[in-house]
Amino acid sequence: MIRRLTGMLLAVALAGCAANSGNDSGQAGMRSGEISEQALGGVGAEPGSIAYFQALTGDRVFFEVDESTLSAEAVSILDAQVEWLSVHRRYTATVEGHADERGTREYNLALGVRRAVSVRNYLVSQGIAADRIAIVTFGKERPVETCSNEFCWSVNRRAVTVLAEAAVS
Template identity: 50%
Template sequence: MTKIKTTLVVAAMALAIAGCAKKRPAVLPPAPVDQATPVNPNAGQTPPTDGAVVPGSDADFRRSVTSNTIHFGLDQYDIDPESRAILDSQGAWLQRYPNVRITIEGHCDERGTREYNLALGDRRANAAKNYLAARGVSADRMTVISYGKERPVALGSDEAAWAQNRRAVTIVLN
């Protein structure tokens, strides 16, 4: 009798384990589609072959605005008067090209934890986005990303390098 009970318990456990096995679907779902495909205002136009800058391009943006980068103080994400002037010039350019999409990157210096710097970089990028949105640039045209301390522009462990790395950069998507 004990042998039968043991056999029944082992058989029941084997069935329970077999029933929990995850089965692979016969057809895999399609790969995700990128919903943030940038709009190129110059679609259908042939790029100039003489090295001229295409209106509405990232090169035109960098040439036309005061700067594509604003800087921040240590552990700060507020927009100072110098950054306001830079963002005002960016906003004016973006008003001329209403179909151009941008990404605003938030960056930090090397101090602090990875998690803290990712959050601070996000606040910096969003501060720039919110400022531009308040100046009439549609928020639908802007995306933000934080790189934290992962992409320094200046290498070094001194105040000069740290000051250059505390920034938000506006990139025109072509």
């Protein structure tokens, strides 16, 4: 959660910088009513980009220990994903299910499956075509945080929606 927020703030901050620098450069001759427009470079700038999806839509949801049920917060993030995916139809997604290190290898693989399926089922129930969403489990193989306490474990118990541009048909 904290990591996601950090990501969002970072993206917003970068967008802010870009906007400011744009303003700064044109400040001298600016008059009332004149509104400059400039494309933003960098993270989060382009609403249809993977970076935007990751940082501003939110690419991941988190789970309680051994759980795969979606929290209210997870549902709101997935609703945003649905909205985004509905607009940006050129993308397909793979939902990666992950677990924390406090489980055995095989169980965590199965738990990752369950979490990925839980997210996929929700996305599909909200109208995303089932053939756009694949699933994969990584069990405890790919933690994002490496400490051994509840903070790190809670961040690692996740399902991440990973985008790919669909092959042009």
